[in-house]
Amino acid sequence: MVQKKRKLGRGVAVVGAGLSKFGAYPKGVRGHDLFVEAYNELRGSVDKGFAPKDIDAFYLGDISSDLFERQVHVAPTAAGRIGLVPIPTVRFEDACAASGVAFREGVIAIASGIYDIVLVGGIEKMTNLDTAHVTEVLASALDPDTEIPSGETFPGIYATIATAHMAKYGTTEEDFMRLGIKNHHNGGLNPKAHFDVSIPEFMKRRAASAAKKGLPEPHWADEMDFLHDPAQNPIIGWPMRLFDCSTICDGASAVLLVAEDIAKNFTDKPIYVIGTGQASDYFLAEREDMTSIKAAKLAAKQAYEMAGISPQDIKLAEVHDCFTIAEILAMEDLGLYKPGEAVKAIREGENRLDGKLPINMDGGLKSKGHPIGASGVGMIVEIFKQMREEAGPRQVKKKDIDLGLMHNVGAHGSTVVVNIFQRR
Amino acid sequence: MVQKKRKLGRGVAVVGAGLSKFGAYPKGVRGHDLFVEAYNELRGSVDKGFAPKDIDAFYLGDISSDLFERQVHVAPTAAGRIGLVPIPTVRFEDACAASGVAFREGVIAIASGIYDIVLVGGIEKMTNLDTAHVTEVLASALDPDTEIPSGETFPGIYATIATAHMAKYGTTEEDFMRLGIKNHHNGGLNPKAHFDVSIPEFMKRRAASAAKKGLPEPHWADEMDFLHDPAQNPIIGWPMRLFDCSTICDGASAVLLVAEDIAKNFTDKPIYVIGTGQASDYFLAEREDMTSIKAAKLAAKQAYEMAGISPQDIKLAEVHDCFTIAEILAMEDLGLYKPGEAVKAIREGENRLDGKLPINMDGGLKSKGHPIGASGVGMIVEIFKQMREEAGPRQVKKKDIDLGLMHNVGAHGSTVVVNIFQRR
Numbered sequence: 001m002v003q004k005k006r007k008l009g010r011g012v013a014v015v016g017a018g019l020s021k022f023g024a025y026p027k028g029v030r031g032h033d034l035f036v037e038a039y040n041e042l043r044g045s046v047d048k049g050f051a052p053k054d055i056d057a058f059y060l061g062d063i064s065s066d067l068f069e070r071q072v073h074v075a076p077t078a079a080g081r082i083g084l085v086p087i088p089t090v091r092f093e094d095a096c097a098a099s100g101v102a103f104r105e106g107v108i109a110i111a112s113g114i115y116d117i118v119l120v121g122g123i124e125k126m127t128n129l130d131t132a133h134v135t136e137v138l139a140s141a142l143d144p145d146t147e148i149p150s151g152e153t154f155p156g157i158y159a160t161i162a163t164a165h166m167a168k169y170g171t172t173e174e175d176f177m178r179l180g181i182k183n184h185h186n187g188g189l190n191p192k193a194h195f196d197v198s199i200p201e202f203m204k205r206r207a208a209s210a211a212k213k214g215l216p217e218p219h220w221a222d223e224m225d226f227l228h229d230p231a232q233n234p235i236i237g238w239p240m241r242l243f244d245c246s247t248i249c250d251g252a253s254a255v256l257l258v259a260e261d262i263a264k265n266f267t268d269k270p271i272y273v274i275g276t277g278q279a280s281d282y283f284l285a286e287r288e289d290m291t292s293i294k295a296a297k298l299a300a301k302q303a304y305e306m307a308g309i310s311p312q313d314i315k316l317a318e319v320h321d322c323f324t325i326a327e328i329l330a331m332e333d334l335g336l337y338k339p340g341e342a343v344k345a346i347r348e349g350e351n352r353l354d355g356k357l358p359i360n361m362d363g364g365l366k367s368k369g370h371p372i373g374a375s376g377v378g379m380i381v382e383i384f385k386q387m388r389e390e391a392g393p394r395q396v397k398k399k400d401i402d403l404g405l406m407h408n409v410g411a412h413g414s415t416v417v418v419n420i421f422q423r424r
Numbered sequence: 425m426v427q428k429k430r431k432l433g434r435g436v437a438v439v440g441a442g443l444s445k446f447g448a449y450p451k452g453v454r455g456h457d458l459f460v461e462a463y464n465e466l467r468g469s470v471d472k473g474f475a476p477k478d479i480d481a482f483y484l485g486d487i488s489s490d491l492f493e494r495q496v497h498v499a500p501t502a503a504g505r506i507g508l509v510p511i512p513t514v515r516f517e518d519a520c521a522a523s524g525v526a527f528r529e530g531v532i533a534i535a536s537g538i539y540d541i542v543l544v545g546g547i548e549k550m551t552n553l554d555t556a557h558v559t560e561v562l563a564s565a566l567d568p569d570t571e572i573p574s575g576e577t578f579p580g581i582y583a584t585i586a587t588a589h590m591a592k593y594g595t596t597e598e599d600f601m602r603l604g605i606k607n608h609h610n611g612g613l614n615p616k617a618h619f620d621v622s623i624p625e626f627m628k629r630r631a632a633s634a635a636k637k638g639l640p641e642p643h644w645a646d647e648m649d650f651l652h653d654p655a656q657n658p659i660i661g662w663p664m665r666l667f668d669c670s671t672i673c674d675g676a677s678a679v680l681l682v683a684e685d686i687a688k689n690f691t692d693k694p695i696y697v698i699g700t701g702q703a704s705d706y707f708l709a710e711r712e713d714m715t716s717i718k719a720a721k722l723a724a725k726q727a728y729e730m731a732g733i734s735p736q737d738i739k740l741a742e743v744h745d746c747f748t749i750a751e752i753l754a755m756e757d758l759g760l761y762k763p764g765e766a767v768k769a770i771r772e773g774e775n776r777l778d779g780k781l782p783i784n785m786d787g788g789l790k791s792k793g794h795p796i797g798a799s800g801v802g803m804i805v806e807i808f809k810q811m812r813e814e815a816g817p818r819q820v821k822k823k824d825i826d827l828g829l830m831h832n833v834g835a836h837g838s839t840v841v842v843n844i845f846q847r848r
Contacts, residue, residue: 007538008538009537010433057702063496064496073517073518073565074568075517075839076838077568080704086704087704088702090529091518092514094513095496108536111433111536111537112433112535113535114430137496140490144495145454278512280500280508410497414504
């Protein structure tokens, strides 16, 4: 591929956003039921209101309702449940980047002139299966000729990437743990997060448990010991432990995309989409470098060029932390930090809510949860809330949050999509 | 949905097309292997040639590699096999309309200005499963709250629709059979068809079998008896018999889409996309009328309006005959014939290759085969070949074939996409 300069024929903005509560729901709850919840929050967020009948198309990301729910053709089903029939409905699958890609395609469709208003959503209902079977389903997004027959799974793949990063840059287990703590802290401030327990609350529970055992009250600063304790934080695929892995859960997400020229009819505070990029890659063994994801670099380059900005302009980001190591790769591949230097920022707390460059303000996939198809659009929901200063207790306080970025990875980087947002 | 007048910001044309041989392949052959075959035919069809590195994106339709092949994320895998990495790759799923929708989205993407050249493909590898399990997989495209739990399957659904059509319009079993004969005749002239046996060859085989049994040589005109014989043509869901059902098979399809302004760089004979429409619908029990598919009417209306033509302008069509009754619905829903009048045309042979309005020149899903994800783009491959007069022994001979239409149905019409093509 020649990296052509990409541009869109028409501007696009996000004017509404909603999320279901992420978590484990009973088997009788279906993905489209959660989508109704996300859509209802979205409806309330469009401050000047909108008529559902004006929606021109519905784009939905979903990795595998097929294997999780024995259901295909989920797009018209979900659309039917919220009264959108007979508009065109399309399901997108690009592994864990399903709804990030659906969003990009929604932007493209509005830019083409065929639609003015597109509802973009994401759904996944994973917990009908147990963890082993979920892991097997997800592993089917790996390469079918080389990786699947070798019995590869994602914890194994990302463990391999993590050890390569440790070997090359001196990244430590504690660096991964620090990321997990940051993301759990943020998720604790997010009522929609799967792990919505705040660190003070978590410490209260730990104190109670210690008192019961006659042990001294633990202090949060000692929690590294907790994370090093294999009984509390078992190794999944060294160096990735339980607290390095995103959560398997159910959830749905939704955003309303409209043409820039009509955005102010919906809200006085649209968030504009100013850049988008997407790229693909081969399986792991074919890659030149294990410590970075080439498709992420290419997608980011396209998005920055379209937006006419550089990585240093980004004020906050939602990145794809399916494992803690993946957040480090993202920070470096997106050019937010030089290769090997993300860990320095992590150690200095630079990516906390009150830091220089907040990342994964909603808790990330680690703590908000990773209902696969819902994750990409879920990140955009957070960018939208943060840039409109509607994120409640986890609101980033600095005033210059005019440029935000989302980064959504499919599989081990065989798809990556990056979208850039602006508040004007 | 308000039926707005849809238009695209930029013209789009098809400049190349290819198909794998449709049929039952061994388990070791994967969907992406068949796609390589389709792509290779496509490469040969672009008469002025093209550089694969100039392709900007790859859009792929596939209903459920998940359930058929235990594989998700098939788009970058297929792209990798033909050297297209690192371009963006996207998989679309809209039940049996998967690649018809992928094609429409490719048109939209080029119209947006973000891409100039998009490869659109379709893949399905179904025969790893036996017929009962394939039927079960396909049934998962029905409504998950009402139809799936009731044990509905597609033969049952279309049988219901067929009896409703018989009751309302007097359509007969023989009308369905006539459609099957026409489509098997056409498929017999198509070396890529699953049932690529010509009617003379079929009669030769029948004569040999009759001779062995000491019976008189059968004549083709007596074949209605053959079709009425439950031993030869068992009832699947009355009035739909074996010869009314499309075939379960494996296959792949590919077309190369480019912006109109550069089309002549690839070929002197581009086929232009001048209209596209898409709509959705609820499950069967929610519909007002069982003898027509509303989403098909809406999609067709959009496509005709965008093209600025009326149904009477269409010179040839590829329609979604998953069952013979579906071809009748298509003929009426697309406005090619008035409700209840398609059968008159069928009885008079109007839709044969030498008729007034040839339909399913390649044998249709009935005889060419219905590898689900490949079917929509497979229809476009045929339109492309016919309009360029490159369809060999099944070439439509009349000279005015300047406007063609494809109609691709997902499930029982919960998605329908229609695309209209022009030769200039």
